Amino acid sequence: MIASSARRQTGAGQMTAVVLFLPPAILLFTLFVVLPIVEAAWYGNYSWNGFGTPTNWVGFDNYRYVFEARAFGLALRNNVLIIVVSLLIQLPLALTLALMLAEKFRGAVALRMLFFLPYVLAEVATGLIFSFVYDGDYGLLASIYRVFGAEAPHLLASTQTSMLAILIVVVWKYFGFHMMLFIAALQGQDRNLIEAARIDGASRWQALRYVSIPLLYPTIRLSIFFAVVGSLQLFDLVMPLTRGGPADSSQTMVSFLYSHGVTRMRIGYGSAIGVILFVICATFAITYKRWFMRDE
Amino acid sequence: MNALNRSLLAGVALAFSAGTSLAQTTVKWLHLEVNPAQIKIWEEVAREFEAKNPGTKVEMQFLENESYKAKLPTLLQSNDRPHIIYSWAGGVLKAQVEAGVLQDISSQIGDVRDTISPAALAAFTVNGKTYGLPHAQSQTGFLYNKELMAKGSVDGSTIKTWEDLLGAVRKLKAAGVTPITVGGGDKWPLHFYWTNLAVRIGGKAAFEAALQGKDGGFEGETFQKAGEYMKQLVDLQPFQNGFLGFKNPQSTGFFGDGKAAMSLVISTVYHQQKALAADKVGITDDKLGWFDFPTVPGGKGAASDTLGGINGWLLTRGAPKTALDFVKHFVSKDVQMRLAGANFLIPVVKGADAGINNAFMRNIAQNLARSGYHQNFYDQDLGPSVGRVVNDATAELAGGSMTPRQVAKAVQDAWKQGN
Numbered sequence: 078m079i080a081s082s083a084r085r086q087t088g089a090g091q092m093t094a095v096v097l098f099l100p101p102a103i104l105l106f107t108l109f110v111v112l113p114i115v116e117a118a119w120y121g122n123y124s125w126n127g128f129g130t131p132t133n134w135v136g137f138d139n140y141r142y143v144f145e146a147r148a149f150g151l152a153l154r155n156n157v158l159i160i161v162v163s164l165l166i167q168l169p170l171a172l173t174l175a176l177m178l179a180e181k182f183r184g185a186v187a188l189r190m191l192f193f194l195p196y197v198l199a200e201v202a203t204g205l206i207f208s209f210v211y212d213g214d215y216g217l218l219a220s221i222y223r224v225f226g227a228e229a230p231h232l233l234a235s236t237q238t239s240m241l242a243i244l245i246v247v248v249w250k251y252f253g254f255h256m257m258l259f260i261a262a263l264q265g266q267d268r269n270l271i272e273a274a275r276i277d278g279a280s281r282w283q284a285l286r287y288v289s290i291p292l293l294y295p296t297i298r299l300s301i302f303f304a305v306v307g308s309l310q311l312f313d314l315v316m317p318l319t320r321g322g323p324a325d326s327s328q329t330m331v332s333f334l335y336s337h338g339v340t341r342m343r344i345g346y347g348s349a350i351g352v353i354l355f356v357i358c359a360t361f362a363i364t365y366k367r368w369f370m371r372d373e
Numbered sequence: 374m375n376a377l378n379r380s381l382l383a384g385v386a387l388a389f390s391a392g393t394s395l396a397q398t399t400v401k402w403l404h405l406e407v408n409p410a411q412i413k414i415w416e417e418v419a420r421e422f423e424a425k426n427p428g429t430k431v432e433m434q435f436l437e438n439e440s441y442k443a444k445l446p447t448l449l450q451s452n453d454r455p456h457i458i459y460s461w462a463g464g465v466l467k468a469q470v471e472a473g474v475l476q477d478i479s480s481q482i483g484d485v486r487d488t489i490s491p492a493a494l495a496a497f498t499v500n501g502k503t504y505g506l507p508h509a510q511s512q513t514g515f516l517y518n519k520e521l522m523a524k525g526s527v528d529g530s531t532i533k534t535w536e537d538l539l540g541a542v543r544k545l546k547a548a549g550v551t552p553i554t555v556g557g558g559d560k561w562p563l564h565f566y567w568t569n570l571a572v573r574i575g576g577k578a579a580f581e582a583a584l585q586g587k588d589g590g591f592e593g594e595t596f597q598k599a600g601e602y603m604k605q606l607v608d609l610q611p612f613q614n615g616f617l618g619f620k621n622p623q624s625t626g627f628f629g630d631g632k633a634a635m636s637l638v639i640s641t642v643y644h645q646q647k648a649l650a651a652d653k654v655g656i657t658d659d660k661l662g663w664f665d666f667p668t669v670p671g672g673k674g675a676a677s678d679t680l681g682g683i684n685g686w687l688l689t690r691g692a693p694k695t696a697l698d699f700v701k702h703f704v705s706k707d708v709q710m711r712l713a714g715a716n717f718l719i720p721v722v723k724g725a726d727a728g729i730n731n732a733f734m735r736n737i738a739q740n741l742a743r744s745g746y747h748q749n750f751y752d753q754d755l756g757p758s759v760g761r762v763v764n765d766a767t768a769e770l771a772g773g774s775m776t777p778r779q780v781a782k783a784v785q786d787a788w789k790q791g792n
Contacts, residue, residue: 126468126472126757126758127446128446128449128450128468128469128472128474129450129472129473213614213615213618214614214615214627230615231614231615231617231618232618233558233615233618234557234615234616234618235618236772239618319558322618322768323557323617323618324617324769324772324774325765335443337761340439340443341757342446342756342757343758344446
């Protein structure tokens with residue numbers, strides 16, 4: 078009904094659609110997204126343990142405490158580290174594999190599935206599995222070391238290596254997702270363009286470099302966007318592996334929020350961290366969209 | 374039509390009355406116990422209570438320890454809050470009282486007041502009002518594996534002073550035995566060292582002075598010294614490899630598997646190490662020893678002072694009277710004797726320790742009965758925010774990234790910030 082009337086008189090039809098479909102979405106969005114953000118911004122100015130209504134107004138003290146906390150600096154550093162590794166190791170790896178596996182050959186589909194599997198696994202399950210792998214006494218890593226007659230390091234127990242251990246899991250878990258994005262885009266590409274380039278005398282590498290990959294740019298930009306936002310939100314992998322420790326060395330922004338805000342019943346302080354994280358994410362999302370994804 | 378209406382009405386009325394006569398009082402009981410054997414007894418207790426009080430239903434709800442702590446504030450403020458909740462007393466209890474989410478039961482416990490150990494009851498009393506009843510207490514001290522100790526020619530029963538402990542660690546290391554296992558990834562097992570040392574060095578007076586900000590508060594001499602003594606131990610590298618990554622159950626299992634000679638633990642680890650050992654047998658009673666936390670030279674605390682937990686059940690605001698009746702039933706001598714008999718707890722009800730049927734738990738019960746100053750765990754007593762800083766800082770001291778002075782300062786800063 079609405080669709081057909083919209084076809085006849087676009088203006089009025091569009092209005093009906095807007096009036097009908099927008100309010101539920103706006104309502105849900107306001108209730109569950111906008112309101113909590115506004116509330117967090119409000120709580121961030123109180124010293125509050127979560128009971129009753131906040132009454133102890135402390136202004137920007139919470140923000141000052143956050144910026145003074147050593148754990149916050151570490152969390153920020155770790156988030157940057159995750160982003161860098163995602164962009165410099167994970168995405169190139171995903172792209173290379175995608176270029177190989179987008180072709181049709183025996184076992185390509187099986188390999189794609191295999192590389193995609195880690196992404197399907199729940200984060201907490203992944204964390205637990207790797208905490209066993211990394212276990213310096215009974216773990217897989219320990220048995221590999223033992224084969225060579227060496228004693229395994231406890232990767233998760235040292236401030237020097239805890240983050241490295243997490244980064245390995247992050248790359249392992251998410252490269253398959255980006256690989257799938259690239260494969261989907263590659264398969265959607267018009268084969269004629271490549272063929273035309275080849276007929277024009279372009280080598281395989283040149284066809285790849287100057288035709289295939291430029292056609293992938295929108296997907297790469299999208300992939301980078303997912304990688305950065307996902308890195309900023311990393312939490313559920315960290316908790317079963319290290320809980321942000323030892324000595325906050327593997328804290329991320331969100332695990333820092335949880336362990337220093339929520340579990341300590343410092344809801345005001347936690348809200349302040351949340352607001353800072355929100356500002357970072359929103360600034361990134363908006364600038365990135367404006368600068369790099371304006372055509373999409 | 375009229376007849377139909379009437380019969381409909383009658384039917385509705387019937388259904389309604391049937392509904393009311395069957396209406397049950399449901400007691401919602403939120404706990405965080407994970408030991409199936411203990412939950413089995415709890416369930417029996419609940420079913421007995423239901424049988425004795427027709428029309429009552431006891432509904433057991435469970436949350437895991439960490440998520441319990443994280444979700445409780447929200448839960449308590451909902452209309453669907455549980456009636457009975459688990460508590461470690463201390464700072465969290467005070468916050469809950471201030472928020473008005475608990476029920477003052479002072480006037481309703483006349484019948485049980487005299488049956489419960491006064492010190493334990495006092496832990497659930499804030500500003501003269503009682504909000505819950507205690508059901509268990511525990512002591513921290515060293516569990517040791519007699520066989521492994523013998524390898525280093527150490528006799529655990531002779532360790533009385535801090536120097537004795539350090540000596541034992543040196544000997545065990547020389548003999549190639551891992552002296553101590555600790556769940557450093559969870560941090561709180563490491564805070565046992567620092568806080569036990571503070572109890573030995575300064576006694577009750579030092580802790581109370583620190584709470585009032587006297588003598589430099591938690592930055593004062595007692596607490597700096599506690600850090601220095603702890604560092605003496607840490608410098609010997611007494612813990613298992615990778616101890617900062619071990620969660621507490623892992624460490625408990627490590628001890629149960631006979632991989633380390635000692636562990637500073639809560640007395641209930643006595644049976645947990647059996648359940649968490651790879652062979653489910655653990656260290657058997659004939660090979661298991663216990664010594665109290667060592668004393669330090671010139672310490673103001675008595676050797677009989679204890680650090681441990683006091684656990685109990687709180688009644689939340691609006692809880693039905695039946696909920697309190699159930700808690701009273703739970704802390705009755707009969708139920709406490711049963712739980713004590715299964716070695717799950719050191720009872721707080723007078724005379725129920727007669728139910729304890731093993732030498733290990735009896736020894737702990739005697740220690741607690743003799744204790745002139747039983748200090749609750751700092752991470753509970755100081756509230757969740759300061760408590761976690763104590764855990765963080767002592768874990769960093771053990772990891773070598775903080776000095777004793779920095780630890781004391783971090784705790785004092787948190788205390789000032791939180792109050």
